[in-house]
Amino acid sequence: MQVLDDQKRLKIIAAAAELFAAQPFHKVLLSDVAEAAGVGKGTLYIYFKNKDDLYLSVLYSGFSQLLDQLRETIDQNLQDPMQNLESVIRELVRFAYQNPHMYELMRAVSWHQVAKHAEWGAKRAELRGLIESIIRQGIEGGVFDDPHPELTARFIPNLVRSVMIESSPAVDQYTLVEHILRFTRSALTAKEPKICLEK
Amino acid sequence: MQVLDDQKRLKIIAAAAELFAAQPFHKVLLSDVAEAAGVGKGTLYIYFKNKDDLYLSVLYSGFSQLLDQLRETIDQNLQDPMQNLESVIRELVRFAYQNPHMYELMRAVSWHQVAKHAEWGAKRAELRGLIESIIRQGIEGGVFDDPHPELTARFIPNLVRSVMIESSPAVDQYTLVEHILRFTRSALTAKEPKICLEK
Amino acid sequence: MQVLDDQKRLKIIAAAAELFAAQPFHKVLLSDVAEAAGVGKGTLYIYFKNKDDLYLSVLYSGFSQLLDQLRETIDQNLQDPMQNLESVIRELVRFAYQNPHMYELMRAVSWHQVAKHAEWGAKRAELRGLIESIIRQGIEGGVFDDPHPELTARFIPNLVRSVMIESSPAVDQYTLVEHILRFTRSALTAKEPKICLEK
Amino acid sequence: MQVLDDQKRLKIIAAAAELFAAQPFHKVLLSDVAEAAGVGKGTLYIYFKNKDDLYLSVLYSGFSQLLDQLRETIDQNLQDPMQNLESVIRELVRFAYQNPHMYELMRAVSWHQVAKHAEWGAKRAELRGLIESIIRQGIEGGVFDDPHPELTARFIPNLVRSVMIESSPAVDQYTLVEHILRFTRSALTAKEPKICLEK
DNA sequence: TATGAATGAGGATTCATTCAT
DNA sequence: TATGAATGAATCCTCATTCAT
Numbered sequence: 001m002q003v004l005d006d007q008k009r010l011k012i013i014a015a016a017a018e019l020f021a022a023q024p025f026h027k028v029l030l031s032d033v034a035e036a037a038g039v040g041k042g043t044l045y046i047y048f049k050n051k052d053d054l055y056l057s058v059l060y061s062g063f064s065q066l067l068d069q070l071r072e073t074i075d076q077n078l079q080d081p082m083q084n085l086e087s088v089i090r091e092l093v094r095f096a097y098q099n100p101h102m103y104e105l106m107r108a109v110s111w112h113q114v115a116k117h118a119e120w121g122a123k124r125a126e127l128r129g130l131i132e133s134i135i136r137q138g139i140e141g142g143v144f145d146d147p148h149p150e151l152t153a154r155f156i157p158n159l160v161r162s163v164m165i166e167s168s169p170a171v172d173q174y175t176l177v178e179h180i181l182r183f184t185r186s187a188l189t190a191k192e193p194k195i196c197l198e199k
Numbered sequence: 200m201q202v203l204d205d206q207k208r209l210k211i212i213a214a215a216a217e218l219f220a221a222q223p224f225h226k227v228l229l230s231d232v233a234e235a236a237g238v239g240k241g242t243l244y245i246y247f248k249n250k251d252d253l254y255l256s257v258l259y260s261g262f263s264q265l266l267d268q269l270r271e272t273i274d275q276n277l278q279d280p281m282q283n284l285e286s287v288i289r290e291l292v293r294f295a296y297q298n299p300h301m302y303e304l305m306r307a308v309s310w311h312q313v314a315k316h317a318e319w320g321a322k323r324a325e326l327r328g329l330i331e332s333i334i335r336q337g338i339e340g341g342v343f344d345d346p347h348p349e350l351t352a353r354f355i356p357n358l359v360r361s362v363m364i365e366s367s368p369a370v371d372q373y374t375l376v377e378h379i380l381r382f383t384r385s386a387l388t389a390k391e392p393k394i395c396l397e398k
Numbered sequence: 399m400q401v402l403d404d405q406k407r408l409k410i411i412a413a414a415a416e417l418f419a420a421q422p423f424h425k426v427l428l429s430d431v432a433e434a435a436g437v438g439k440g441t442l443y444i445y446f447k448n449k450d451d452l453y454l455s456v457l458y459s460g461f462s463q464l465l466d467q468l469r470e471t472i473d474q475n476l477q478d479p480m481q482n483l484e485s486v487i488r489e490l491v492r493f494a495y496q497n498p499h500m501y502e503l504m505r506a507v508s509w510h511q512v513a514k515h516a517e518w519g520a521k522r523a524e525l526r527g528l529i530e531s532i533i534r535q536g537i538e539g540g541v542f543d544d545p546h547p548e549l550t551a552r553f554i555p556n557l558v559r560s561v562m563i564e565s566s567p568a569v570d571q572y573t574l575v576e577h578i579l580r581f582t583r584s585a586l587t588a589k590e591p592k593i594c595l596e597k
Numbered sequence: 598m599q600v601l602d603d604q605k606r607l608k609i610i611a612a613a614a615e616l617f618a619a620q621p622f623h624k625v626l627l628s629d630v631a632e633a634a635g636v637g638k639g640t641l642y643i644y645f646k647n648k649d650d651l652y653l654s655v656l657y658s659g660f661s662q663l664l665d666q667l668r669e670t671i672d673q674n675l676q677d678p679m680q681n682l683e684s685v686i687r688e689l690v691r692f693a694y695q696n697p698h699m700y701e702l703m704r705a706v707s708w709h710q711v712a713k714h715a716e717w718g719a720k721r722a723e724l725r726g727l728i729e730s731i732i733r734q735g736i737e738g739g740v741f742d743d744p745h746p747e748l749t750a751r752f753i754p755n756l757v758r759s760v761m762i763e764s765s766p767a768v769d770q771y772t773l774v775e776h777i778l779r780f781t782r783s784a785l786t787a788k789e790p791k792i793c794l795e796k
Numbered sequence: 797t798a799t800g801a802a803t804g805a806g807g808a809t810t811c812a813t814t815c816a817t
Numbered sequence: 818t819a820t821g822a823a824t825g826a827a828t829c830c831t832c833a834t835t836c837a838t
Binding site (some may be wrong): 024026151152154155157158161162163175176179183184186 | 382
Binding site (some may be wrong): 225228229230240241243244249250 | 809810811
């Protein structure tokens with residue numbers, strides 16, 4: 001199970017990602033994955049423990065990528081929470097449009113499965129933590145107001161999801177970013193919305 | 200395939216809902232469903248075309264129930280958009296807490312499947328339409344401001360979802376409602392958040 | 399199991415005959431038979447013990463009919479063996495054209511099954527016996543010459559079968575009768591074919 | 598579905614032939630076939646598309662064997678039609694006695710099925726064609742007289758069949774050959790049987 | 797390491813048969 | 818007698834997994 005050829009491992013993950021995104025787990029045949037990846041069926045078992053492991057690895061890989069990109073972006077923004085929030089949202093949407101499969105994929109993760117693949121759960125928590133810490137920074141800095149940052153941190157990636165998951169209306173990337181930004185900003189910054197409106 | 204005994208049909212759907220919510224699709228055995236429903240295996244095939252159809256029917260049934268409850272609530276509120284929005288959110292959360300299965304269930308719906316079960320997609324669109332029309336009413340009445348009600352309509356049910364889908368933090372129902380309300384209200388009413396903040 | 403309504407019994411047999419002739423035994427569903435006969439599925443079990451019994455009854459019925467017609471024809475010819483042989487062949491072909499199903503049906507009788515339905519085997523033997531006795535009469539009368547009438551008696555119905563079983567060439571009834579007659583007559587009467595040819 | 602190991606394929610066909618001959622199609626379990634062939638159940642599906650395909654393949658294989666043997670025999674006889682006819686009949690009977698299953702097997706072939714397995718129908722036509730061409734040669738050479746060789750070609754294999762299909766009388770191979778030869782020869786050579794007899 | 801033929805446990809589905817009405 | 822909804826035993830077939838090469 002030692003990974004010797006990372007190139008091949010990635011080829012398999014890429015092929016599997018596409019297939020898992022297009023069909024429910026039980027309709028994806030490992031023979032199809034092998035063929036799509038251009039390897040033998042047996043080879044899959046050299047790189048992955050079993051079908052479940054392959055599936056979770058696909059997700060894990062995608063998620064890791066997303067997290068790496070997010071962290072990179074945020075690091076450049078130093079400590080401006082609002083700008084960080086914007087960057088995160090922009091990056092989430094960008095990633096969603098670049099990897100249309102991923103959201104469809106995550107759809108099917110059951111927590112039943114994740115239990116067996118602890119690293120995966122960790123990554124997911126990491127994303128939440130990252131967003132949550134940005135919000136907390138904003139709160140500390142007096143820029144944001146939010147009684148439950150741990151909930152809001154869950155909301156944000158799901159706003160992207162809401163749109164990606166259903167193919168129908170084909171919102172363009174720019175509009176989606178703007179709308180989510182508008183939605184989120186107002187929720188986090190409007191300290192006294194009622195007063196504001198009354199004016 | 201004619202529906203013969205609606206009582207029995209519901210008994211099967213209820214049993215299946217529980218099982219499908221607890222395990223991924225391919226781990227749910229029809230023999231288990233039959234046993235749980237207290238009917239013979241063959242009986243399932245009198246009421247449902249096959250396993251896929253049963254699964255989608257479970258979802259459809261849950262969704263219909265939710266929609267019925269939503270509509271009932273809204274009818275009582277007459278034409279106050281803000282109150283309607285609140286009711287919808289309250290009802291969505293209430294339903295989520297009452298049917299913890301449903302969200303776990305919908306997790307696994309792929310749009311690939313839904314295509315074959317057109318009614319299902321229709322129900323889903325109906326929910327979106329219901330929320331969207333409330334927002335539009337609010338906009339017309341000058342209470343809300345939202346450049347993309349069709350996107351916001353997708354956001355709202357997903358805010359509930361974001362929390363329900365992950366079992367960990369066990370937010371209480373009341374807190375969740377309040378947070379979503381806060382989030383949504385500010386997003387829909389803050390006409391000029393930037394000005395507001397600058398003041 | 400007492401037969402009360404012979405009309406209904408015949409309706410079932412007729413419907414079953416058509417279906418059994420068109421498809422192999424295991425592809426014929428009793429629900430189809432019931433529907434084709436215009437009765438309920440349960441009704442089949444009032445008139446027949448089970449699927450096998452229905453199948454054999456269909457055959458038995460067809461065979462009985464054929465035998466009755468043959469015997470009727472022969473009785474009228476009194477004791478002329480050649481004329482009787484001709485009549486039998488003519489009648490066999492006529493029956494085959496009138497009941498195109500029957501030959502296709504008999505195709506599928508396994509002797510395994512017949513063992514359980516003794517009457518059926520008896521009918522079949524009766525047909526052979528009838529033809530054999532005509533040949534023996536001819537031999538006794540010096541008209542025929544045949545060292546193995548019991549074999550020839552098996553040949554004759556199979557000559558009809560050879561053509562009926564394959565739908566392709568669509569031989570007309572008249573030609574078929576003439577050819578079988580020619581074939582059989584020469585085989586039974588040509589006492590010294592070699593001499594005949596040398597002449 | 599590529600044929601991987603012809604040895605194994607033949608082993609399966611042989612095992613299946615025996616079982617299909619002994620019981621009607623629907624009583625033969627693929628698990629039994631697998632066990633009899635000494636392979637796993639899944640292996641059957643590597644070599645054959647499904648149960649129907651296996652069944653038809655068994656027939657096809659038997660028929661091909663018969664045809665090969667017939668052609669071999671005929672080639673050795675050069676152009677003597679009478680001798681060829683005798684050889685064919687002798688070979689047909691020999692094959693029938695050597696492969697008592699085959700006739701029982703073919704019993705159950707419906708033309709409905711054959712349509713899906715075109716090669717099979719072709720083989721069957723080939724046998725007819727082979728016999729027909731022998732008769733036509735004889736007619737051209739003035740040895741035979743037959744107004745419908747295409748019908749006679751269908752008669753001949755069925756003469757063998759008539760006896761093989763019913764287990765009861767146990768005619769010995771020699772007697773059967775002689776009787777069929779007698780029957781066929783006289784039918785094909787008796788130019789004017791009536792004149793001949795009158796003499 | 798890489799393969800893909802072989803495997804067989806597992807599960808969806810069918811359909812003859814029953815039986816309450 | 819007539820029915821057809823309900824049944825579950827029976828069986829085909831799938832497909833993840835193994836392992837000899």
